[in-house]
Amino acid sequence: MKLPIYLDCNATTPVDVRVSSAMLPYLSEEFGNASSASHEYGRRAKEAVDRARFQVADSIGAKSNEIIFTSGATESINLALTGVMEHHRQKRKHLVIAGAEHAATLETAQALEYRGYRLTILGVDDLGRIDIDALRSAISDETALVSLMHANNEVGTVTPISEIGKLCRDRGVLFHCDAAQTVGKLPIDVRTMNVDLLSLSGHKLYAAKGVGALYRRQTAMPMRLRSLIVGGDQEFSSRAGTLNVAGVVGLGKAVELAERERATEQPRLTKLSERLLGALSQRLDGVELNGDPKRRLAGNLNISFANVEAEALLVALPDIACSSGSACHSRLGEPSHVLSAMGLDQARIHGAIRFGLGRFTQTGHVDYAVERLVEAVTSLRKSTSAARS
Numbered sequence: 001m002k003l004p005i006y007l008d009c010n011a012t013t014p015v016d017v018r019v020s021s022a023m024l025p026y027l028s029e030e031f032g033n034a035s036s037a038s039h040e041y042g043r044r045a046k047e048a049v050d051r052a053r054f055q056v057a058d059s060i061g062a063k064s065n066e067i068i069f070t071s072g073a074t075e076s077i078n079l080a081l082t083g084v085m086e087h088h089r090q091k092r093k094h095l096v097i098a099g100a101e102h103a104a105t106l107e108t109a110q111a112l113e114y115r116g117y118r119l120t121i122l123g124v125d126d127l128g129r130i131d132i133d134a135l136r137s138a139i140s141d142e143t144a145l146v147s148l149m150h151a152n153n154e155v156g157t158v159t160p161i162s163e164i165g166k167l168c169r170d171r172g173v174l175f176h177c178d179a180a181q182t183v184g185k186l187p188i189d190v191r192t193m194n195v196d197l198l199s200l201s202g203h204k205l206y207a208a209k210g211v212g213a214l215y216r217r218q219t220a221m222p223m224r225l226r227s228l229i230v231g232g233d234q235e236f237s238s239r240a241g242t243l244n245v246a247g248v249v250g251l252g253k254a255v256e257l258a259e260r261e262r263a264t265e266q267p268r269l270t271k272l273s274e275r276l277l278g279a280l281s282q283r284l285d286g287v288e289l290n291g292d293p294k295r296r297l298a299g300n301l302n303i304s305f306a307n308v309e310a311e312a313l314l315v316a317l318p319d320i321a322c323s324s325g326s327a328c329h330s331r332l333g334e335p336s337h338v339l340s341a342m343g344l345d346q347a348r349i350h351g352a353i354r355f356g357l358g359r360f361t362q363t364g365h366v367d368y369a370v371e372r373l374v375e376a377v378t379s380l381r382k383s384t385s386a387a388r389s
């Protein structure tokens, strides 16, 4: 078994070899610029990009011309929020998000608020769920956009997207969904779910880092996005710059693989997660699952260990690669804004560890992690109780 065991798949995933094999030719002999229409090299690159655009569109029920390739979900979210709000600037200046969103959404929304837009941040309950009635009353004639995540990257809580999509559509408000954690894992159909914009990320689904996409609906409302990056008419004039052809090809392959394997992979991950949580709960006291126990991502487990500091536990577990929250802010050592928004008490927040199981996680990895965790938690608890007496 290769150590450390990787259990941080909500932060990033390795590139699947089937994805890297698809990418490789586009890093060498097929090096054309997808915008160079005048010769064979460019045309072949464009064909590959078109294929990937179809694969990505198909996996979420969209059309090819509704997909804009970006550098990742952070850029997609920035483009969706800023692009829509700037476009509606004259009429509607109100944006609604929730307190447990990813930093990409929170900080983009706060930057817009600073520039004069009105921002409502909805609260979440102790399971990380938003209250649909609170959303309903937050929406007014001034609201341009609601942006909510499909599943939370820290606690795995899944948001009822269809219901929210319908509510937004009925009120004439655009709806953006941050689906970085769910594309290829949960079924997504932007048409039946009434989603107007959707962000996704390559490196969360076994493609490379530095590539992602933004879906934006073309039919219901004429939706023009003000481009963040200007300097060329690539990507329907919504995102200038030469395309990362190899990255895009890999993203296309990755969504296709994930969709094809979803029906068997997701139940497998649910079983593995249950095995991990079950064994820990059985062998240790004071083990609590954070997030919604029912509507949750299959491979995510956010667990609080009573009387243990998560940071100390991570140090005591050099053979297990897991985390104490989202990767984006872990270096600041701040308590998780998601667990704080859920109103959990400080001890529970400080004792929380996130495990992200994925495509390459096997039963043996889970069992090994359980042994190391039981040892580490037991020994940390002994030393703190010894220090107290």
Ligand SMILES: *Cc1c(COP(=O)(O)O)cnc(C)c1O
Residues within 6 Å of the ligand: 010, 011, 071, 072, 073, 074, 075, 102, 104, 149, 151, 152, 153, 178, 179, 180, 181, 200, 201, 202, 203, 204, 211, 212
């Ligand atoms: C990872 C993630 C992002 C950011 O995606 P990048 O491609 O890394 O920029 C945004 N939202 C959620 C929910 C994520 O998990």
